[in-house]
Amino acid sequence: MPDPSQALPDTPLAPAFQDLTPFNTLGLAARAAAFVSLRAPSELDALSTLAGRYPGLLVLGGGSNLVLPPQVDNLVAHVALAGVRLLEARPDAWIIEAGAGENWHGFVSACVASGWDGLENLALIPGTVGAAPVQNIGAYGVELADRFLGLTAWNVAQRRLVDMDAAACRYAYRDSVFKHEAPGTWIIVSVRFALPRPWRAVLDYPDLQRQAGLAGGTPTARAIFDAVCDIRRAKLPDPAVIGNAGSFFKNPLVDAATRDALAARYPGLVSYPQPDGRYKLAAGWLIDQCGWKGRHLGPAGVHDRQALVLVNRGGATGADILALAAAIQRDVADRYQVKLEPEPVVWRDAPPRG
Numbered sequence: 229m230p231d232p233s234q235a236l237p238d239t240p241l242a243p244a245f246q247d248l249t250p251f252n253t254l255g256l257a258a259r260a261a262a263f264v265s266l267r268a269p270s271e272l273d274a275l276s277t278l279a280g281r282y283p284g285l286l287v288l289g290g291g292s293n294l295v296l297p298p299q300v301d302n303l304v305a306h307v308a309l310a311g312v313r314l315l316e317a318r319p320d321a322w323i324i325e326a327g328a329g330e331n332w333h334g335f336v337s338a339c340v341a342s343g344w345d346g347l348e349n350l351a352l353i354p355g356t357v358g359a360a361p362v363q364n365i366g367a368y369g370v371e372l373a374d375r376f377l378g379l380t381a382w383n384v385a386q387r388r389l390v391d392m393d394a395a396a397c398r399y400a401y402r403d404s405v406f407k408h409e410a411p412g413t414w415i416i417v418s419v420r421f422a423l424p425r426p427w428r429a430v431l432d433y434p435d436l437q438r439q440a441g442l443a444g445g446t447p448t449a450r451a452i453f454d455a456v457c458d459i460r461r462a463k464l465p466d467p468a469v470i471g472n473a474g475s476f477f478k479n480p481l482v483d484a485a486t487r488d489a490l491a492a493r494y495p496g497l498v499s500y501p502q503p504d505g506r507y508k509l510a511a512g513w514l515i516d517q518c519g520w521k522g523r524h525l526g527p528a529g530v531h532d533r534q535a536l537v538l539v540n541r542g543g544a545t546g547a548d549i550l551a552l553a554a555a556i557q558r559d560v561a562d563r564y565q566v567k568l569e570p571e572p573v574v575w576r577d578a579p580p581r582g
């Protein structure tokens with residue numbers, strides 16, 4: 229595979245009209261007035277020049293955590309920077325670098341196939357390598373932050389590449405510095421991972437322990453990779469079949485007193501203690517208990533096997549999805565006095581400059 233930092237021949241970035249329906253996993257019908265695909269780091273400077281002509285910049289990865297309006301008039305930059313390489317075989321870790329445009333699952337598969345183990349719990353998550361740090365993707369006991377070494381990002385306004393370590397990225401549950409900056413401030417170019425050696429299986433997650441073949445013996449990374457794929461396929465809808473953006477809400481964090489009061493009233497409450505003394509509540513359980521699982525409002529629905537996932541039943545707009553999300557938030561707040569926070573980015577064009 230090509231080296232992501234290797235400059236490819238210059239190609240002019242010519243914005244063009246683009247149907248965005250295949251570029252968002254919710255499958256919302258959306259169009260971009262000005263769309264460019266970024267294929268080489270050498271195009272970054274031209275992209276900054278172009279971005280200056282628009283009031284806003286939507287940086288698009290796999291579109292798997294995004295709610296789009298029907299028409300985007302700001303500049304859309306699709307990040308297609310490719311390449312995966314082993315930077316260093318350190319005694320304590322494999323150091324791997326991947327281009328931001330690499331498909332996340334393809335990257336995880338390639339790592340496991342090469343014996344660079346440690347990302348297998350994060351198999352089958354939709355999206356790209358460059359989007360993974362933005363929301364600090366996590367599943368089955370591992371977060372991106374646990375395997376992260378650093379990243380290189382382009383500051384669009386300042387026209388410079390910046391290296392950031394984990395502290396600079398300010399990772400938290402489904403959160404990073406990139407979620408707190410104005411959209412279009414940064415373009416993540418490449419991400420570096422440190423996969424600890426010797427490898428150690430992470431089997432804390434009950435579903436994973438239960439999975440056949442993993443109990444007892446010493447599982448391999450490949451066996452965990454396969455088990456995670458099986459669990460996800462059983463619970464989560466495939467965006468290629470039914471449009472969705474994964475978990476639509478974060479699992480809310482509450483203090484111990486709130487959790488204890490809720491648990492006393494609702495004995496089935498699912499909650500997980502956090503290192504800081506707070507509790508994470510299972511939002512899927514709260515939504516399910518409110519009777520939303522499998523229900524719909526017009527073309528926007530709640531998945532019938534995982535209430536945390538909203539689906540496009542066909543022809544839904546971003547407004548349909550947001551109306552369903554708001555109805556769910558109202559019900560959960562009325563019953564449990566808990567505020568559910570959406571996980572995806574809801575894109576609203578920056579208004580044209582006066």
Ligand code: EPU
Nearest residue numbers: 367368474475477478479498510512513516533534535536
């Ligand atoms: N539950 C229900 N009803 C539902 C869904 C869940 O009662 O409809 C209960 C389950 O029985 C379980 C608990 O809620 O006791 C938690 O459910 P699950 O194990 O499926 O995980 P989750 O908390 O719903 C989180 C992540 C997922 C990740 C899984 C596995 C968030 C917002 N979601 O889901 O991430 O795959 O854990 O680690 O943290 C994503 O972010 O898109 C995503 C899929």
